[in-house]
Amino acid sequence: MGPILIVLENGAAGVTEATKECVNKAKSLAAQLGTTTVAVGFGKQHVSDLRRLAVTKVVIASGGTMDLYNPDAYEKVLAEIFGNVKPYLTLIANTTMGLDLGAGLAGRTQTPLIAYGIDIEEQDGRLTAISQVFAGKLLARVPIPEDGAIVTVIPGSWPADNEAGDPEIEEWTAQDSEAMRVLRVVEPEQSDIDITKADILVSVGRGIEGPDNLPLAEDLAEALGGVVSCSRPVVDAGWLPKARQVGKSGQTVKPKLYLACGISGAPEHLQGMRDADLIIAINTDESASIMDIAHFGTTADMLELMPALAERLKGG
Ligand SMILES: Cc1cc2nc3c(=O)[nH]c(=O)nc-3n(C[C@H](O)[C@H](O)[C@H](O)COP(=O)(O)OP(=O)(O)OC[C@H]3O[C@@H](n4cnc5c(N)ncnc54)[C@H](O)[C@@H]3O)c2cc1C
Numbered sequence: 001m002g003p004i005l006i007v008l009e010n011g012a013a014g015v016t017e018a019t020k021e022c023v024n025k026a027k028s029l030a031a032q033l034g035t036t037t038v039a040v041g042f043g044k045q046h047v048s049d050l051r052r053l054a055v056t057k058v059v060i061a062s063g064g065t066m067d068l069y070n071p072d073a074y075e076k077v078l079a080e081i082f083g084n085v086k087p088y089l090t091l092i093a094n095t096t097m098g099l100d101l102g103a104g105l106a107g108r109t110q111t112p113l114i115a116y117g118i119d120i121e122e123q124d125g126r127l128t129a130i131s132q133v134f135a136g137k138l139l140a141r142v143p144i145p146e147d148g149a150i151v152t153v154i155p156g157s158w159p160a161d162n163e164a165g166d167p168e169i170e171e172w173t174a175q176d177s178e179a180m181r182v183l184r185v186v187e188p189e190q191s192d193i194d195i196t197k198a199d200i201l202v203s204v205g206r207g208i209e210g211p212d213n214l215p216l217a218e219d220l221a222e223a224l225g226g227v228v229s230c231s232r233p234v235v236d237a238g239w240l241p242k243a244r245q246v247g248k249s250g251q252t253v254k255p256k257l258y259l260a261c262g263i264s265g266a267p268e269h270l271q272g273m274r275d276a277d278l279i280i281a282i283n284t285d286e287s288a289s290i291m292d293i294a295h296f297g298t299t300a301d302m303l304e305l306m307p308a309l310a311e312r313l314k315g316g
Pocket residue numbers: 204205206207208230231232233234245246247248249250251261262263264265266267268269272282283284285288300301302303
């Protein structure tokens with residue numbers, strides 16, 4: 001059986017957490033299957049990170065246009081490395097870059113692609129990928145064919161691997177892209193708060209009615225020791241920054257407590273929070289979809305319940 005290939009992604013501070021999650025899973029699957037792990041990194045900017053990864057081998061593709069994501073150049077060099085490594089399974093984070101690159105690699109190598117993966121199970125030496133379809137409304141169980149497959153995995157699906165290792169290093173020279181030139185990268189707005197790291201989220205939806213009511217959620221979050229996140233309409237209205245948005249086009253979160261206040265539970269929202277340990281919904285509409293996945297729900301008015309709860313928690 002071929003190795004498990006992990007395609008690494010660079011963030012500002014190094015190899016991304018989403019990528020390290022793939023490393024973690026690759027290692028445990030490789031141990032179960034009796035195979036090795038090979039990671040591919042691009043460019044020279046985080047080379048010290050790459051040299052410390054706890055995998056069997058790291059291939060560093062550099063030269064050409066590797067320091068910034070260039071779909072054409074990355075696809076070409078990744079397809080070359082793929083042809084050389086001949087992996088059984090390839091794991092790529094289901095990010096903007098990962099989805100793009102995964103599809104390109106699948107096309108170039110004629111390998112099946114399973115996107116929106118959330119887990120991979122092993123039984124009797126065979127792997128089955130579990131992936132979200134219809135924006136997370138259904139889960140598909142897809143057996144990995146004997147010839148292998150590429151799986152893009154939604155960030156947050158597994159814990160990140162932070163172990164240090166001493167992998168074999170192979171340098172790979174990449175060619176410039178003749179078709180595409182990256183002029184600059186526009187970074188998304190920075191937020192002081194990373195909602196993906198919070199244990200407790202007080203998440204507000206359109207039911208918050210306007211920015212003047214946001215302090216009610218901030219107060220409750222503070223009393224609970226958590227932070228405020230939100231649904232997309234709250235971001236679209238400009239009441240909270242994009243970094244606070246939970247869902248398909250926002251962040252995927254897995255807090256210990258997700259308090260959904262005035263959120264109806266559209267599939268695109270559920271996709272980002274359905275795996276929270278405990279979901280409590282406050283929604284005046286008892287037939288709202290959020291009630292179907294909430295562990296507890298109340299039809300109280302959030303604008304009354306939030307300050308009352310905060311006061312009670314603060315001992316008032
Ligand atoms: C491609 C695409 C991507 C998307 N990505 C995302 C995404 O990442 N995240 C996301 O959230 N959405 C996303 N959406 C939008 C999504 O489809 C929904 O429109 C959105 O989630 C609805 O937000 P909401 O629940 O806050 O608002 P609504 O659906 O309007 O629900 C508001 C809820 O508040 C309740 N309510 C009102 N007043 C009160 C009160 N006083 N007390 C208690 N409850 C009250 C109402 O009963 C209602 O259920 C996306 C859509 C598309 C097409």
